[in-house]
Amino acid sequence: MARGTGQQTRSEAVHDRIRADILGGRLRPGERLKFPELSERYGVSTGAVREALLKLVAKNLVSSEAHHGFQVTDLTERGLADLTDTRTEIESLALRRAIGEGDLAWQGQVLAAHHTFEQTPLAGEDGDEPGEAWLIAHADFHTALLAGCANPRLRDLAASLREEAELYRRWLRPTPGAHDPADPAGHDEHRELLDAVMTRDSERADAALRRLIGFTAEMVLDTESPA
Template sequence: MARGAGQQTRSEVVQDRIRADILGGRLRPGRRLKFPELSEQYGVSTGAVREALLKLVAKNLVSSEAHHGFQVTDVTARGLADLTDTRTEIESLTLSRAISEGGLAWQARVLAAHHTFEQTPRGDGDQPSEDWLIAHADFHTALLAGCANPRLRDLAASLREEAELYRRWSRPTPEETQRWTDEAVHKEHRDLLAAVMARDGERADAVLRRMISSTSGMVLDTEPHA
């Protein structure tokens, strides 16, 4: 996730702040992102804002169209279906490569990230806390870090970032509610961890695909949850 501010450029700092505001629901899907407004809000130059937005385009959190400028990526039912399908294939491939190529240091990183995730409270609101989201993302990043192909890792990461945007503006259907309890979520992640530690690619693939497919049981919600 984000590095310490002392190690970051201004564009990286503002990138993290815009990202947090998007995933926190303060910048809504479809909202136009204007340089002067963002420059004043975050106290940086328009050049730093432009650079930050371009990086967020690569993460699929911001979109850009000729003559229309930048906007927060919109969320649609079709977009969610396409994203889920693409994530399933890309993350499955990347995890398979990680299991085959990752060494002991990679396994240790996965174990540490999972421990942090398990010990991080989800929070009291309908939406997970920022700390929980970071720990969750760090665990999945660690899982894929064993893959030696950086292009696959980067592509999987960008798709997961967009999935977090959909998570912020979605809620489970009544039928899917039981799959989203804290206990159920932790069990799925433990199952995935066990398969990865055993280097059981087939089992890990099945668990991962089940986890990702659960997002297809979400209903888009135009109102913030928190």
């Protein structure tokens, strides 16, 4: 029993590290993920690496093909279109449920997460946009929005789709005009979404969320030099 628990713990730890390296750009889209190299890199057994990769396959951050092994999910415009369509429908449903089921404490959580997000600079310390702190604050706000939904499976599915979208966000560059130059972080849209949640206006919230998710679809994949 203890051995199984230890193996599970190691698998979860390496899962978190591989996920962070993928979302952080240290493992690039399309990069092959070989057991011996990952085992040495993270200091765990190949069994723990395999378990971690299988979990990441379920989250669509890693792909697997027979006779080709595992690789970081490659990014395509078709994949982005399908992801955006699915994510829009699932998150919209979860948000509507959250507005109908969430209590006052949930609204307070959303308000606090939005305040942190709005006060977080878009650019990171190295001048890159968006910065790590902004990405975290942005993800936390969207997580808080759906926390009022009472269905944990729906929340988990929405979170998985949003995390896959973050992989695209890391490697896509905005199309000129996709955001208002005066509001590159989309704060106006996020405020609109916040106001709709505070007044429990599900129609208005749905429209604002769909616009925000649509921004990702307006990005163009830079296949030659991801940045």
